[in-house]
Amino acid sequence: MSDLIIELGCEELPAASVEPMAQHLGAVLKAALQASDLCAGEPEIFATPRRIAARFTQVGERQPDTEVERRGPAKAAAFKDDKPTKALEGFMRSAGVTLEQLATIETPKGEWVVARQTQPGKSLTEVLLETLPEAIKTMPMPRRMRWGASPQEFLRPVVWLLAMHGESVLPLEVLGLKAGNQTLGHRFHAPDAITLASPSNYESALETAYVMADSVKRRARIVEQVKSVAATIGGTPVMDDELVDEVNALVEWPVALAGRFEANFLEIPKEALIQTMQENQRYFALLDDQGALMPAFITIANLESNDPETVVDGNERVIRPRFADTMFFWSQDKKQPLAAHQPQLSRLMFQEKLGSVADKVLRMEKLGGWLASELLMEAADVKLAVTLCKCDLNTEIVKELPKMQGICGRYYATRDGHPASVCEAMEQHYFPNKAGGPLPEGVVSQLVSLADKTDTLAGIFGLGMKPTGAKDPFGLRRASLGIVRILVEQKLDLDLNEILQQALDNYGERLQAPDREAMLAYVIERMRGYLVDKGYAADAIDAVLAKGLTRPLDIVARLEAMQQFRSSDAAASLAAASKRIGNILKKVETAVPDEVNKALLHEPAEAALYAEVDRVKPVITQHMQGRDYQASMRETASLRETVDAFFDGVMVMDENVELRDNRLALLRQVNELCCSTAELSLLQPAEVETATASSGQS
Incomplete structure (x- = not known):
């Protein structure tokens, strides 16, 4: 048993492809080696811009016969x-x-x-001769290229192939290359070939040649160096994970260097400067103790220069013209107030059949005003925020840096002296803009966000353009989940059904017979997934949603009550009773009386149940009207003993029709009370029993 290493050496790979390709190579080789009983362990993955490799320990030379x-x-x-x-x-x-x-x-x-x-078992070489071409063929890459006169295809030209088992070179050949025991070091520091004695010294041999092949260790070094250099100049680096990952895939030997730029550029919104540094130059911006942007940055060089000042100077000269362009756009935009851009919104298309962005803003204004009235609040700031929230789409800086939309609006609205809640809404009405992202904080921002997302959902869905599979060009899934999160987490007691209807009404004749029920069902389904992710039991969610509720805040309140109820001793019994009553009533073909005739209550158990129903009914009704669902479920739980006694001592389907119908009427009242908060019959017995047992143990 010996170590095995396979390395493909290439010209510089695109940063986004480095890690996925290396992981794929390791996964395919691992599957083949395990299936062949040659190795049971996990691979070590190595990935740099110029190489992808996988190393395995304790690999057999031949399969057992x-x-x-x-x-x-x-x-x-x-x-x-x-x-x-x-x-x-x-x-x-x-x-x-x-x-x-x-x-x-x-x-x-x-x-x-x-x-x-x-x-006879296959040799390791035979297994790899079958597996390696397949791994390369199925490797994830955006496109493939040919180089020279070779018919071979790969993301970038492949320069060398390293394949060793112990001290032996494996006789493999792929992509027109024969395997050897040599790899290459850093392109500038150590360009000569490096001969390996065995796979075990792969990392150390490369490290002496200025290559950190382990991407995890290299990433850690980048983070450590950036923080260390930042500390020397009194700053805190802006270290987005995506940026760190990208930089990590661009270098083999990271060296952090600090550069500076002119302080007058700090007049530009810091978000624009940070975006320019990150996306165009892969620089790490620096913040001071107050969170303000410093006129400095950190770049990661891919070599140890004898003249680092020259490297820094080159980076400073590259960033200046980019900042100068942004400064020009910022200066141009300052020449007029944000509201001056409103007329141009009619030239920006929202959707061909739904009109311009200006049309969308008018609909949002109506919907925002209605939402404010539902919450009994003044609508003026909401309407003002709506009329301004899309204006920055026409500014020069947003045209150049699209991710600045909303952020620039906030700066411009603040400059123009608008109320703080309106300025905040310019940016936050786009929230949440990613899964689990922050929500709009103020109520004005929340209502503008709801108006924006609901208008998009109603219009696109109303055209029949429901998301299919992975395709969701208008972000309807994200919009639906955003609506739910805002209503629930920001505790806005609004009705989804009514919000959607208002949004549809605002479209008028632009939408022909939109399916509001399907739209509502789509949002409710997104809410169901959200609630599952929040830790609520799936059957409890289904039990509450079966009531046909459309107020998310009310749905969550009922779920909280269900969580408490199902931990009680009565939960399993009443859930079973509700299911039993439902099954009985389904089989009844004649009309069941609305009221119970006390004179026909002959059995003590049915009389006792009627008395208990008569006692708790007004109490439960009062709790339901006050939305005190936990108190309602506690009263429901008190029915357990009399319900159990009824089924033990009373024949429901009596031959006497009057007695039978009277008992059915009583059971229907019991079920209505039990299911006031949620449809108890949908609770799964096993889960109810588990919850009850857990409660007993505690």
Whole structure:
């Protein structure tokens, strides 16, 4: 058993492809080695812009031989007059055996002829000759290219192939390259070939050649260096994970260097400067103790320069013209107030059949005003925020840096002296702009965000453009989840059904017979997933949603009550009783009376149940009107003993029609009370029992 390493050396790979390609190589090799019983361990993955590699420990040189038993014809059909039949002769030819090498086995269907053979295992080389081309063929890459006169295809030209098992070179050939025991170091610091003694010294050999092949260790070094350099100049680096990952995939030998730029550029919104540094130059911006942007940055060089000042100077000269362009756009935009951009919104298309952005803003203004009235709040700031929230789309800086939309609006609105809540809404009405992202904080921002997302959802969905599979060009999934999160987490007691109807009404004749029910069901389904992610039991969610509720805040309140109820001793019994009552009532073909006739309550158990129902009904009704669902469920739980006693002592489907109908009426009232908060019959018995048992243990 020896170590194995496979390395593909390339011209510089795109940063986004480095890690996925290396992980794919390791995964495919691991699957093949495990399936061949050559290795059971996990691979070590190495990835740099110029190489992807996987190393395995304790890899066998050859598969173990296996005993194969091949079944032939039944013994009765294999011989005739003690001589082989044609069926047996055909089997011997196909198996490559003689008559003397055959045996028989007993089965439930009689004796059968078998050939037992030893199948030699494949060598490691044979396994890799089959696996490596397949790994390369299926490797994730955006496109493939050819180089030179070779017919081979890969993301970038492949320069070398390293394949070693222990101290031996494996005789492999892929992409027109024969495997060897040599790799290459850093392109500038150590360009000569490096001969490896064994796979175990792969990392150390490369490190002496200025290559950190382990991407995890290299990433850690980048983070450490950036923080260290930042500390020397009194700053805190802006270290987005995506930026760190990208920089990590661009270098083999990271060296952090600090540069500076003119302080007058700090007049520009810091978000624009940070975006320019990150996306255009892959620089790390620096913040001071107050969170303000410093006129400095950190770049990661891919070499240790003898003259680092020259490297820094080059980076400073590159960033200045970019900042100068941004400064020009900022200066141009300052020449007029944000509201001056409103007329141009009619030239920006929202959607061909739904009109311009200006049309969208008018609809949002109506919806925002209605939302404010539903919350009994003044609508003026909401309407003002709506009229301004898309204006920055026409500014020069947003045209140049699209991710600045909303952020620039906040700066411009603040400059123009608008109320703080309106300025905040310019940016935050786009929130949440990613999964789990922050929500709009103020109520004005929340209502503008709801108006924006609901208008988009209603319009696009109303055109029949429901998301399919992975395609969701207008972000309807994100919009739906955003609506739910804002209503629930910011505790806005609004009705989804009414919000959607208002949004649809605002479109007028632009939408022909939109399916509001399907739209509502789509949002409710997104809410169901959200609630599952929040830790609520799936059956409890279904039990509450079965009530046809459309106020998310109310739905969550009922779920909280259900969580408490199902931990009680009564939960399992009443859930079973509700299901039983539902099944009984489904089978009844005649009308069930609305009221219970006390004179027909002959059995003590039914009289007791009626008395208990009569006692708790007004209490539960009062709790439901006050949305005190936990108190309502506690009262519901008090019915357990009388319900159990009723089913133990009363024949519901009595031959006497009057008695039977009266008991059915009583049971219907019981079920209505039990299911005031949620449809208890949908609770799964196993989960209810588990919750009850857990409660008892605690």
